[in-house]
Amino acid sequence: MVATLRIAEHIADGTTDVDKLAAAAGCDQDVLHRVLGHLVSRGVFAEPAPGQFALNEAARGLLDPALVLGLDLDGFGGRMAHAWGSLLTAARTGRPAYDTVFGRPFWADLDAHPDIAASFDALMGPAGHGEPDPEVLLDGDWDAVRTVVDVGGGTGTLLAGVLRARPATTGILIDLPRTVARAAGTFDSAGVAGRATTPGGSFFDPLPAGADLYLLKSVLADWPDAEAAAILRRCAEAVSRTGRVVVLGGVTPGAAAGESDLLMMVLLGGRQRTLAEFAELAARAGLAVTASGRQPSGRYVVECRPAPTG
Known part of the structure; x- marks a missing residue:
């Protein structure tokens, strides 16, 4: 979620208060505060003062465009994350079960969603894998x-x-x-x-x-x-x-x-x-x-x- 909302980028740009972070990211302040609090407890991000967040070494990794491409739930990264929910169906049938999650087989789904297809191309290209x-x-x-x-x-x-x-x-x-x-x-x-x-x-x-x-x-x-x-x-x-x-x-x-x-x-x-x-x-x-x-x-x-x- 924080990768999709570009929270690390907002903090790197100087926005550190949770209310301003929520406004910049276009999300609910209370939910963002709770998510960031959880991540702080897991060693991702720091909270130097209540309601104020900072990057630590782990969170700086979220400034890497290649990592963000793979984690962005609005792009192909979200497709990959949700596709894991079909693993049991694939195990039972011996066939890909992507269509049970998204309503179409993989390539047909990309054809139907140009934005997801563009995200897939970007992830497969230099932005995702380097030159x-x-x-x-x-x-x-x-x-x-x-x-x-x-x-x-x-x-x-x-x-x-x-x-x-x-x-x-x-x-x-x-x-x-x-x-x-x-x-x-x-x-x-x-x-x-x-x-x-x-x-x-x-x-x-x-x-x-x-x-x-x-x-x-x-x-x-x-x-x-x-x-x-x-x-x-x-x-x-x-x-x-x-x-x-x-x-x-x-x-x-x-x-x-x-x-x-x-x-x-x-x-x-x-x-x-x-x-x-x-x-x-x-x-x-x-x-x-x-x-x-x-x-x-x-x-x-x-x-x-x-x-x-x-």
Whole structure:
């Protein structure tokens, strides 16, 4: 609640009395006072005088825009928080139960609420995850890469970074029309608009063919095995015989359990996958894992090439 109401920001701007904080945040003074009192007892915020609040080390974390994006109950953070209420239904049915909370499946809900969709895009972009590392290849060998296709690349943040770091490359961003429509500003800001194209479309449909590198960042974990294999198959159909499909996120070298795995199950029916599970999925799609490992940033990367035929 205090993240949504930007209480830490108001205090940082000099508003410390609870009555003025409530007025600035547009909320009830008594409720805010009681909530802040509870947080003070938990070590978040300080109350140097009755009814007067200050930031402490823990509360200063609420000045981080990335943290606030994830906690803002008016945005996608609120969707994630409430979606946990469907965990029992997901456990009983083995299917995502997001629609039991919000009335629509996940992607349909975003389509119906542009403000929530924009919040989701922001959380997935630099504001939520920082500037993406453009060094997406494990071996750093870019000599043969002329065209990069970012599959399900959102508003183009990763692709913009890749193109900015590699002036000899061109890029194609594939995502739904409502999403790629917001990519123009990303490419303009990065100074790469002349080398990026944005044909709106689904990654379940045929992809632009013949490129040297197809990127899948934070895509496959959103989907159950059948859909994830279908996305990989589209990449396998499109990639040049000497090209690569690079997966960033959604694959781990060992056990894949964790909160993010459960969240993907609740929201979408997706999952994190071990390297062995992913390799089996890739083989079904006509791809072979040729390299995997962690980059200096800690990001785990998997590279695939078209599987030998005959």
